[in-house]
Amino acid sequence: MVASPWTTPRRRICVLVTARPSYSRIRSALQAIRDHPDLELQLVVGASALLERYGNAIQAIEHDGFEPAARVFMVLEGENLVTSAKSTGLGLVELATVFDNLKPDAVVTVADRYETLATAVAASYMNIPVVHVQGGEVTGSIDEKVRHAVTKLSNLHLVSTALSRERVIRLGEEPDTVVLTGCPSIDIAAQVQLRPSLDFDPFEKYGGVGPRGDLSRGYLVVMQHSVTTEWNEARQQVGETLYAVKDLGLPVLWFWPNVDAGSDGTSKGIRMFREQEKPENFHFFRNMSPEDFLRLLCGATAIVGNSSVAIREGSFLGVPAVNIGTRQFGRERGHNVIDVDHDRRAIVGAVQEHMRRGKPAADVLYGDGRAGERIADALAQRELRVEKRLTY
Numbered sequence: 526m527v528a529s530p531w532t533t534p535r536r537r538i539c540v541l542v543t544a545r546p547s548y549s550r551i552r553s554a555l556q557a558i559r560d561h562p563d564l565e566l567q568l569v570v571g572a573s574a575l576l577e578r579y580g581n582a583i584q585a586i587e588h589d590g591f592e593p594a595a596r597v598f599m600v601l602e603g604e605n606l607v608t609s610a611k612s613t614g615l616g617l618v619e620l621a622t623v624f625d626n627l628k629p630d631a632v633v634t635v636a637d638r639y640e641t642l643a644t645a646v647a648a649s650y651m652n653i654p655v656v657h658v659q660g661g662e663v664t665g666s667i668d669e670k671v672r673h674a675v676t677k678l679s680n681l682h683l684v685s686t687a688l689s690r691e692r693v694i695r696l697g698e699e700p701d702t703v704v705l706t707g708c709p710s711i712d713i714a715a716q717v718q719l720r721p722s723l724d725f726d727p728f729e730k731y732g733g734v735g736p737r738g739d740l741s742r743g744y745l746v747v748m749q750h751s752v753t754t755e756w757n758e759a760r761q762q763v764g765e766t767l768y769a770v771k772d773l774g775l776p777v778l779w780f781w782p783n784v785d786a787g788s789d790g791t792s793k794g795i796r797m798f799r800e801q802e803k804p805e806n807f808h809f810f811r812n813m814s815p816e817d818f819l820r821l822l823c824g825a826t827a828i829v830g831n832s833s834v835a836i837r838e839g840s841f842l843g844v845p846a847v848n849i850g851t852r853q854f855g856r857e858r859g860h861n862v863i864d865v866d867h868d869r870r871a872i873v874g875a876v877q878e879h880m881r882r883g884k885p886a887a888d889v890l891y892g893d894g895r896a897g898e899r900i901a902d903a904l905a906q907r908e909l910r911v912e913k914r915l916t917y
Contacts, residue, residue: 550708716894780809
């Protein structure tokens with residue numbers, strides 16, 4: 526059937542998923558965009574989301590029924606400052622070609638990684654409106670610089686918290702371009718909260734490496750990434766966490782780090798610990814589906830490390846969290862978080878304090894579970910223009 530010449534064409538919305546955590550943070554929005562009558566989803570998958578060593582997120586994406594319009598290989602091996610900078614440049618080159626082929630009406634980029642910056646720069650130079658999800662947040666390391674730089678390159682800002690909205694406006698963005706949607710990852714947590722019990726065997730379903738512990742009396746979930754401004758300390762830092770959770774004696778479910786400068790040091794520290802200590806209470810995983818991971822998180826004694834999932838989804842689900850070091854410095858947090866330095870005694874003490882306190886109350890700081898539909902509505906209804914009228 527030929528479309529009527531008076532029919533308004535659907536907006537082509539190109540969304541970039543470039544890492545394992547990025548997918549869970551945007552999945553509900555992908556679904557809402559795909560199902561919206563006025564939008565056409567163009568999904569581009571790239572960087573570590575395509576790599577098996579970092580969880581092969583592309584498999585989960587396709588399993589959920591999404592068909593990528595393009596795949597972008599843009600990660601240089603080495604996990605140091607030089608390869609991070611070069612991967613950013615490679616992403617800029619490759620994404621310019623992708624955007625030229627797809628000709629989107631807008632490009633959506635998520636959070637604060639180097640791929641986010643490459644996406645925003647490429648689209649901006651090609652006069653394609655940039656939509657930034659999770660702007661206005663404050664954290665440690667290079668991530669904050671990247672996040673604020675992407676804000677200045679973006680034309681529409683879809684933020685997770687009220688304070689984030691205030692920050693983006695203070696950066697000079699027009700208030701009517703800054704929309705409080707909540708964080709899409711909370712949408713998944715809200716669904717899991719309705720049925721939080723662990724209804725699968727994580728060892729049987731996801732394999733991994735290490736003994737299969739008895740989870741019935743409590744366990745720890747650990748996610749620790751390198752800090753890019755402290756990349757040469759990553760091996761020592763992860764060692765403190767490894768020995769701390771070993772000494773606690775609970776089963777430890779440890780998830781592999783992101784592809785960042787220093788992650789090679791983190792990985793080496795984990796491997797050396799595994800070979801030298803042969804711990805009986807550790808099991809290592811690469812990846813899980815977002816729902817399965819959050820169900821695992823719901824039953825945990827605590828989540829330990831420096832991942833934002835402890836602060837975002839952890840606060841919504843009321844999961845005790847021990848946040849280590851500077852990676853999440855300044856990020857808004859609920860009452861579920863205890864902050865410590867890279868010190869094994871402090872880490873042990875924080876977990877034990879959580880065990881004394883019990884499960885914290887849930888917090889809707891990062892959203893109420895409807896971010897995806899709000900993002901799709903904003904993409905369909907808001908004016909998407911390249912020019913910006915900045916208010917300083």
